Every structure is written in structure tokens, then in C-alpha cells.
Amino acid sequence: MVSSSVKDVAALARVSIGTVSNVLNRPEIVSPETVERVTLAMEKLSYVRNEAARQLRVGHSHALGLITLSGSNPFFTDLTTAAEDGATLAGYSVIAGNSDEKKDRESGYLNLFEELRVRGVLISPVGNIVPRLRRMRDRGIPSVLVDRVSNDLSFSSVSVDDIAGGSLAVTHLIESGRRRIAFVGGPSEIRQVSDRLRGARQAVAGHPGVTLEAITLNALTVQEGRRAGEAIVERPAASRPDAIFAANDLLAIGLLQTLFMQGNIAIPEEIALVGYDDILFASASVVPLTSIRQPSRLIGETAVRLLLEEADDPELEPRQIRYQPELVVRASSAS
Amino acid sequence: MVSSSVKDVAALARVSIGTVSNVLNRPEIVSPETVERVTLAMEKLSYVRNEAARQLRVGHSHALGLITLSGSNPFFTDLTTAAEDGATLAGYSVIAGNSDEKKDRESGYLNLFEELRVRGVLISPVGNIVPRLRRMRDRGIPSVLVDRVSNDLSFSSVSVDDIAGGSLAVTHLIESGRRRIAFVGGPSEIRQVSDRLRGARQAVAGHPGVTLEAITLNALTVQEGRRAGEAIVERPAASRPDAIFAANDLLAIGLLQTLFMQGNIAIPEEIALVGYDDILFASASVVPLTSIRQPSRLIGETAVRLLLEEADDPELEPRQIRYQPELVVRASSAS
DNA sequence: GTGAAAGCGCTAACAA
DNA sequence: TTGTTAGCGCTTTCAC
Numbered sequence: 001m002v003s004s005s006v007k008d009v010a011a012l013a014r015v016s017i018g019t020v021s022n023v024l025n026r027p028e029i030v031s032p033e034t035v036e037r038v039t040l041a042m043e044k045l046s047y048v049r050n051e052a053a054r055q056l057r058v059g060h061s062h063a064l065g066l067i068t069l070s071g072s073n074p075f076f077t078d079l080t081t082a083a084e085d086g087a088t089l090a091g092y093s094v095i096a097g098n099s100d101e102k103k104d105r106e107s108g109y110l111n112l113f114e115e116l117r118v119r120g121v122l123i124s125p126v127g128n129i130v131p132r133l134r135r136m137r138d139r140g141i142p143s144v145l146v147d148r149v150s151n152d153l154s155f156s157s158v159s160v161d162d163i164a165g166g167s168l169a170v171t172h173l174i175e176s177g178r179r180r181i182a183f184v185g186g187p188s189e190i191r192q193v194s195d196r197l198r199g200a201r202q203a204v205a206g207h208p209g210v211t212l213e214a215i216t217l218n219a220l221t222v223q224e225g226r227r228a229g230e231a232i233v234e235r236p237a238a239s240r241p242d243a244i245f246a247a248n249d250l251l252a253i254g255l256l257q258t259l260f261m262q263g264n265i266a267i268p269e270e271i272a273l274v275g276y277d278d279i280l281f282a283s284a285s286v287v288p289l290t291s292i293r294q295p296s297r298l299i300g301e302t303a304v305r306l307l308l309e310e311a312d313d314p315e316l317e318p319r320q321i322r323y324q325p326e327l328v329v330r331a332s333s334a335s
Numbered sequence: 336m337v338s339s340s341v342k343d344v345a346a347l348a349r350v351s352i353g354t355v356s357n358v359l360n361r362p363e364i365v366s367p368e369t370v371e372r373v374t375l376a377m378e379k380l381s382y383v384r385n386e387a388a389r390q391l392r393v394g395h396s397h398a399l400g401l402i403t404l405s406g407s408n409p410f411f412t413d414l415t416t417a418a419e420d421g422a423t424l425a426g427y428s429v430i431a432g433n434s435d436e437k438k439d440r441e442s443g444y445l446n447l448f449e450e451l452r453v454r455g456v457l458i459s460p461v462g463n464i465v466p467r468l469r470r471m472r473d474r475g476i477p478s479v480l481v482d483r484v485s486n487d488l489s490f491s492s493v494s495v496d497d498i499a500g501g502s503l504a505v506t507h508l509i510e511s512g513r514r515r516i517a518f519v520g521g522p523s524e525i526r527q528v529s530d531r532l533r534g535a536r537q538a539v540a541g542h543p544g545v546t547l548e549a550i551t552l553n554a555l556t557v558q559e560g561r562r563a564g565e566a567i568v569e570r571p572a573a574s575r576p577d578a579i580f581a582a583n584d585l586l587a588i589g590l591l592q593t594l595f596m597q598g599n600i601a602i603p604e605e606i607a608l609v610g611y612d613d614i615l616f617a618s619a620s621v622v623p624l625t626s627i628r629q630p631s632r633l634i635g636e637t638a639v640r641l642l643l644e645e646a647d648d649p650e651l652e653p654r655q656i657r658y659q660p661e662l663v664v665r666a667s668s669a670s
Numbered sequence: 671g672t673g674a675a676a677g678c679g680c681t682a683a684c685a686a
Numbered sequence: 687t688t689g690t691t692a693g694c695g696c697t698t699t700c701a702c
Contacts, residue, residue, distance in 0.1 A: 003452075003474050005695055016673040021697055031671060046470060051450040052390040053695035056678050061387070071416050072615075077407045084406075084432075093447050095430055097419075112428050115386040117338075135381060139338050222615050253619045261619070280407075280557050281616045284588045284596070286623065340679055351689040356681055366687060388679035391694050 004045040013041035024049060055117065060140070064094045064307065065113035065121040067106055068146075069190065070220065071098035073250055074279035075296050076124070079146065082300030083122060090308055092119060101190060101219055103127040114141065120307040122146050126190065130155070142310040146303045147294075148191050149320060156310065156318040158303040162192050165292045165325035166199020169245045169274045172290070172327055174207050176334075178243035178272055182213045184228045184255065185247035186220040193220070193247050196276065200245055213241060220247060225254020232271075233263035242271060243333075249275035249282050249291055256286050256332075273332040283330065290333035293326045339380040348376035359384060390452065395475070399429045399642065400448035400456040402441060403481075404525065405555065406433035408585055409614035410631050411459070414481065417635030418457060425643055427454060436522060436554055438462040449476065455642040457481050461525065465489070477645040481638045482629075483526050484655060491645065491653040493638040497527050500627045500660035501534020504580045504609045507625070507662055509542055511669075513578035513607055517548045519563045519590065520582035521555040528555070528582050531611065535580055548576060555582060560589020567606075568598035577606060578668075584610035584617050584626055591621050591667075608667040618665065625668035628661045 006024075010017040015034060022030050023038045030038075041047075055061045064087050068076040080096050087094045095118065099106035106126050113121050114136060121136070121143040123129070133143045133155060145157035173181055183200050185193040197214060204212040215231075217224040225246065232240055232255075246252035252275030259265045259273075267273055267287045275282060278293035302321055310316050341359075345352040350369060357365050358373045365373075376382075390396045399422050403411040415431050422429045430453065434441035441461050448456050449471060456471070456478040458464070468478045468490060480492035501518075508516055518535050520528040532549060539547040550566075552559040560581065567575055567590075581587035587610030594600045594608075602608055602622045610617060613628035637656055645651050 003695095006697095007695080017696085018674075018698080019672055022672085025697075029671075034671075048446070048449045050391070050452065050695050052387040052396070052452060053678090054697075055387040056385070056391055056680085056695080057697045059678075071419075072409060072412045074407060077412060081406050081433075088443075093432075097428075098416075108423070111383070114383040117385065117387060222619075253616065257619050261623070281588065281620070284557075284592050284621050285616070286619050286621055288596070288621065338679095341681095342679080352680085353682085353689055353691090354687085357688085360681075364687075369687080385679050388694090389681075391679080391696085392681045394694075 003050070004047050005050065006047075008045055009038060009041045009047050012045060013038045060117045060119050062092050063116060063118045064092050064304065065109065065116070065118040065123075066094050066096045067109050067121070067123045067125075068096070068098045069101050069124050069126065071100070073220065073248065073277070074281070075248070075277040075294065078296035079300040082297035083304050086301045086304035090304070092308070099126050101126050101187060107132075110136075117141070120144070120311045122303050122307055124148055137314075140314070142307060142314060144303050144307045144310070146299055149322070150318075153320060154318055156306045156320065158299050158306065158321045158323075160294045160299070160323045160325050162195035162325075163199040163202065165276065165294075166196035166245070167203040168199070168325060168327045169196075169276070169292055170200040170203035170212070172329070173243040173245065173272055173274060173333065174203060174210055176272065179210050180213070180241045181210060181243045181245060182215055182232075182241035183245050183247070184215045184217065184225070184251055186217050186224070186251070188216060190220075196245075196247050217251070220251055222250045222254040222257070225251035226258045227254075229255040229258025229263065233258055233265065237270075240265075240271065243273070244271055245274045247276055249277045249279045249289060251275070252289055252291070252332075253281065253285055256289070260287060268331065268333050275332075278328050282328075287332045288330035290330045291328050293328050295323050298323065338385070339382050340385070341382075343380055344373060344376045344382050347380060348373045395452045395454050397427050398451060398453045399427050399639065400444065400451070400453040400458075401429050401431045402444045402456070402458045402460075403431070403433045404436050404459050404461065406435070408555070408583065408612070409616070410583070410612040410629065413631040414635040417632035418639050421636045421639035425639070427643070434461050436461050436525060442467075445471070452476070455479070455646045457638050457642055459483055472649075475649070477642060477649060479638050479642045479645070481634055484657070485653075488655060489653055491641045491655065493634050493641065493656045493658075495629045495634070495658045495660050497530035497660075498534040498537065500611065500629075501531035501580070502538040503534070503660060503662045504531075504611070504627055505535040505538035505547070507664070508578040508580065508607055508609060508668065509538060509545055511607065514545050515548070515576045516545060516578045516580060517550055517567075517576035518580050518582070519550045519552065519560070519586055521552050521559070521586070523551060525555075531580075531582050552586070555586055557585045557589040557592070560586035561593045562589070564590045564593025564598065568593060568600065572605075575600075575606065578608070579606055580609045582611055584612045584614045584624060586610070587624055587626070587667075588616065588620055591624070595622060603666065603668050610667075613663050617663075622667045623665035625665045626663050628663050630658050633658065
């Protein structure tokens with residue numbers, strides 16, 4: 001048995017295929033009896049509309065593309081869930097992919113989204129994809145940046161002030177008496193990372209006695225956090241930092257595993273630790289984690305809203321929405 | 336500007352559209368020079384194939400549908416990532432959704448997948464969807480169950496022995512001297528939950544002095560774990576369990592938050608705790624969590640492989656693949 | 671309120 | 687090796 005089409009439904013209901021299409025798309029213009037008859041026929045045949053055919057005809061799909069930096073970071077999974085909820089409400093579905101911070105994965109999803117003629121794309125970019133996005137916009141696929149501002153402001157964005165966040169974290173560390181601060185972060189091409197570092201530098205700038213060391217990793221994962229932790233444990237105690245600001249909570253949890261659980265370094269006494277994102281596990285980690293909270297759901301919902309507005313009206317001026325992060329103090333930094 | 340089509344490419348390259356299609360799909364049968372010329376034209380026009388049109392023609396898409404129970408449970412996000420990797424290798428993309436353990440969400444995704452004419456679906460079901468899957472299979476969309484066995488074995492599945500897992504957990508608790516055991520689990524319609532409880536019951540059965548209390552929650556989330564924890568804290572100490580087996584790690588972490596961090600109940604001295612899944616955070620939680628490890632990536636990869644094989648050959652007999660779980664002992668249960 | 675028919679972009683069978 | 691053509695299932699004028 002194979003899928004039935006409008007033609008089969010039309011035959012069974014003894015109407016034309018045009019009418020079937022109408023009950024599908026504008027039931028209000030067809031008489032109640034006909035709607036009834038057609039609906040019945042659809043059920044009898046368990047008809048399911050062929051989205052590809054619909055899309056081929058109308059020119060674009062009912063899907064939104066979303067690319068995040070990670071599929072396992074709770075910050076992004078929350079954001080994704082919120083985006084899905086928002087999209088569903090508006091009658092769209094979202095195809096979510098994650099770049100794992102890799103340019104070729106990012107590019108692969110963009111290809112897919114173009115082939116699929118998605119209605120628009122939400123993206124937290126790795127590389128410099130503005131030219132690519134511009135080309136897509138020219139062909140009718142708008143995009144909005146999530147958790148990131150576009151350099152040239154030619155695209156809408158929904159982000160959180162990462163410079164302020166970095167500053168918030170490090171200021172807190174300095175105010176609790178720390179002097180040798182290390183920033184542990186992922187690849188610096190990722191804007192979120194470089195901005196948080198920038199904020200950290202700003203905070204340090206006003207305090208002559210305070211030093212800031214930047215430790216650069218390959219990714220923002222628990223594994224990489226562990227790696228950084230091992231390197232720190234191996235140092236002589238005197239040359240270790242007395243505080244670490246991790247670019248996200250996953251990193252911080254990795255650090256906790258090697259520093260505290262394996263390395264027996266007292267947190268926060270010997271080293272204070274601040275993470276970023278305030279994921280659900282931050283408060284329940286081995287040493288409850290001080291973190292910078294971001295409104296993940298709000299970002300996802302807002303981004304979908306902006307995107308859909310721009311899909312409906314391509315002439316809309318790009319808008320930059322920026323939320324402020326919030327410091328949540330817990331044991332890992334409470335001296 | 337609007338997307339260009341094979342027609343535009345053909346015109347620019349001065350070939351027929353059939354030839355353009357051939358360089359797209361079977362470049363080996365067209366002469367190198369022509370390939371060259373057509374490729375150049377494609378680049379010049381930045382042509383992107385219209386997947387909807389291709390799909391309409393060939394009858395099915397290059398996408399696989401995947402429905403998990405949760406988008407925020409690391410067990411499922413790992414499984415999803417593995418499935419994506421496997422699918423990508425085979426030239427497919429995966430559209431991942433999560434039911435949040437809700438039947439209507441599950442059904443919504445199945446509708447979407449049917450409209451999209453995905454090549455097949457991977458699903459960790461909530462309700463009894465076998466009839467629905469059967470209907471889809473009749474229409475050419477095969478499916479394989481993930482993390483779950485079909486009751487009637489008419490579908491392939493890739494799962495982990497949850498009864499063995501539950502038994503493993505509770506046997507461990509009994510052997511470390513616990514007598515009043517509580518099972519904290521989500522909705523019992525979820526097979527994983529009822530099987531883990533079943534395993535727990537089996538373990539208890541052989542030990543006369545041991546009791547098992549089942550506490551049923553609405554979902555397998557950190558929040559619900561907290562809720563269960565609060566209820567236990569409120570009991571007089573004497574009537575509290577001396578061990579808890581949580582149906583997953585998220586629940587266990589929620590329990591840790593209320594029992595240990597708010598309620599000042601010593602873990603494992605007063606209450607031992609065992610979780611399930613061994614997610615990345617289990618080892619770094621406030622009291623490192625004893626857990627039952629499942630091969631999440633292996634499940635995802637294997638499921639994709641089976642699905643693709645069945646998509647290529649619908650006559651294939653269903654296969655049941657079942658992995659064994661593994662106990663990982665950490666501080667939360669080490670008396 | 672309903673029907674007839676064109677055409678979206680592509681692939682594949684067949685012809686040249 | 688390349689070109690021509692039918693047709694996938696749908697939506698949408700335009701008649702009636």
C-alpha cells in the first residue's frame with residue numbers, strides 16, 4: 001500500500017481535487033456538507049498531505065532551521081526547546097542542528113536548510129557566516145543571530161551582554177579578595193568566549209594588583225574542562241591561580257572534577273570558581289557553582305518571534321535585542 | 336533575487352536540464368568537460384537544489400525522524416548526537432524532536448514526519464504507538480524503537496535491559512545493607528520506568544527483610560526529583576527510606592538538591608542513592624552519584640543502522656538488539 | 671461553491 | 687554522451 005493523494009480523496013468524496021485542497025487550506029469557503037464528506041474520505045484513506053508537493057508549489061517550507069554551538073550544553077538545549085515551543089505556536093516546526101563549534105558542520109546544516117527552503121534560520125555562528133547569510137537573505141531566507149550580535153548590525157540578533165557577564169564574574173572574584181585570576185575558555189573565534197574574556201579584562205583593568213591569565217581550550221565541554229584542570233593541578237601550588245572564571249558551566253564542572261575531586265584542591269579556599277550559563281546542574285555540583293545566569297528560554301522565544309516577523313516582511317529593519325546577565329553566587333566562590 | 340533552478344543552470348551552461356540533473360546525481364556518466372561547465376554555472380548562479388522537488392519526484396526524503404522522551408536529558412542528547420553522526424555518514428539528516436513524555440507532542444512529530452515523508456523514524460515511545468507505526472510502515476515509512484522493546488516484536492528495537500538495570504541497582508543497595516528501599520520514578524506508562532521498577536521488585540523478592548516503596552512522579556526531570564525530595568524530607572526520620580533508587584539521574588540530582596543540600600540528610604549514611612543513565616554530571620554532583628550506565632551513543636548508532644537497512648529492504652525481519660547496563664558505584668551509595 | 675487546468679523543480683526513462 | 691519529456695502532489699487562478 002502506498003500513500004494516497006488529493007486525487008484519491010477527491011475521487012472517494014466525489015469532488016474535484018481543487019475542492020479537496022480548499023478544505024485543506026481554506027475550509028471556510030467550502031460548504032459544510034462538502035467539508036464533512038471530504039474529511040470523511042481523508043480519514044477513510046488515512047490521507048496525509050505531502051509537504052514536499054505543497055512546498056514546491058508555494059515556494060517555501062513550514063520549517064525553521066536552528067543551529068546552536070552544542071547539542072549537549074543545557075543552555076542551548078533550553079534555548080532550543082523554547083524556540084520549538086514558539087515555532088509550534090505559530091504553526092512552524094524547527095529543524096535543530098548543532099555545529100559542535102565546527103565550521104564544516106555549521107556549513108553542512110546551512111546547506112541542508114537551503115535545500116529545504118526553510119522559512120528562516122536561527123543561528124549561533126562559529127565562523128564568519130555573514131556573507132553566507134546575506135546571500136541566503138537575498139534569496140528569501142532571512143536569519144537572526146542567537147546569543148550573538150552581528151558585527152555590522154545588518155542582521156537581527158538576540159543576545160546577552162557577554163562583556164558585562166565577564167566583567168560581573170571577575171569583579172565578583174576581585175571583590176572577594178582574589179588576585180591571580182585565570183580565564184579558562186574555548187576557541188577564541190567564538191564570540192561569546194572572546195567577549196567574556198574582554199569583560200574579564202575590563203574588570204581587571206581597574207585593579208593594579210590583579211593579574212589575568214587566559215587559558216585557551218579547543219571546546220566548551222566537560223572533557224576540555226578536565227584537561228585544563230589537570231594542567232593546573234600539575235603546577236606547583238604557588239603558581240596556580242587563586243580564582244578561575246570558566247567560559248561556561250560545562251568547563252567549570254570539568255574543572256571541579258580534576259581540581260577538587262582528583263586534585264584535592266580546596267574550592268573555594270585555594271581556588272574560587274565561577275562558571276557561566278547557570279545550567280540546571282550548577283546548583284547541584286560537587287561544590288555548588290557560582291555562575292552567570294542567562295535567560296535561555298527568553299532568547300529562544302524572542303529569536304523565533306523576530307525571525308517570523310522578518311519572514312513575513314523582508315523590509316523590516318534589523319533589530320538588536322540584548323539582555324543583561326545576572327550573577328548567582330554559590331559556594332564555589334563564597335570565601 | 337530568487338533561487339535559480341536547473342533550468343537556469345542548463346541555460347548558462349548551454350546543456351539540457353537532463354544533463355544538469357545527471358551531473359547532480361550521476362556525474363560519472365557525463366563527460367568531464369560538461370561536468371566542469373555545469374559546475375561552474377552552478378557556482379556562478381549559486382544554485383542550490385530544491386529538495387522538495389527532488390523528494391516529490393523520488394517519493395521520499397533524505398531525512399530520518401527521531402523522537403526522544405526528553406530534549407534536556409543528557410542520555411537522550413548523546414543518543415541523538417550519535418544518531419546524527421551515523422545518519423550524516425550515510426547521507427541522511429535527522430530531524431530530532433522530543434515528546435517531553437507527552438502523547439500529543441509525540442503524535443505531532445509523527446504527523447510532521449509523515450507529511451515530510453521521512454525515510455524512516457526512530458522513536459522512544461510514550462503511548463502505545465504500535466498501530467500507528469504499523470500504518471506508517473504499510474505506507475513505506477519503517478521505524479525502529481530506541482531504548483525500548485516492542486511488545487509484540489513486530490518492530491526492530493535497540494534497547495538496554497531495564498529490568499536487569501533495576502535489579503542491578505537494588506541488589507547493590509541490598510548488599511550494602513539497606514532495608515527500606517524507595518523507588519522514585521516517572522509516569523509508569525513509560526516502559527523504561529516500569530521495567531526498572533520491575534527489576535527492583537525482583538531484586539527485593541529474594542530478601543524477606545527488605546521493603547520496596549514506589550513513589551510515582553509526573554516526569555523524569557530535576558524538578559520532579561526535587562518535589563519527591565521535599566516529600567521525603569517532611570516525613571519523620573523514622574519513616575524515611577534508607578535507600579532510594581531513582582529512575583534516572585535527573586531525578587537523582589533533584590533528590591540530592593532537596594535531601595542533601597536543603598534537608599541536611601546525610602548521603603549515603605542516612606539515605607543511599609542510586610540513579611540511572613550515568614550522565615556526564617553524575618560523577619560531579621554534590622555527592623558523586625552511583626548510577627547505571629547505558630551505552631547511549633551505541634544505541635543511537637545501531638538504531639540508525641537498522642533503520643536504514645530496513646528502509647532499503649522492507650522485507651527484513653525485525654531484530655531486537657539489547658544491551659546490558661552496568662553498575663557504576665560512587666559515593667552516593669558507598670557505605 | 672465547485673471544477674478544470676497550469677505549473678512549481680526535479681528525476682528518470684527513453685530517444686537521438 | 688546528451689536531449690526531450692512525462693509526471694510526482696499540490697495550490698491557485700479563472701471559469702462556471
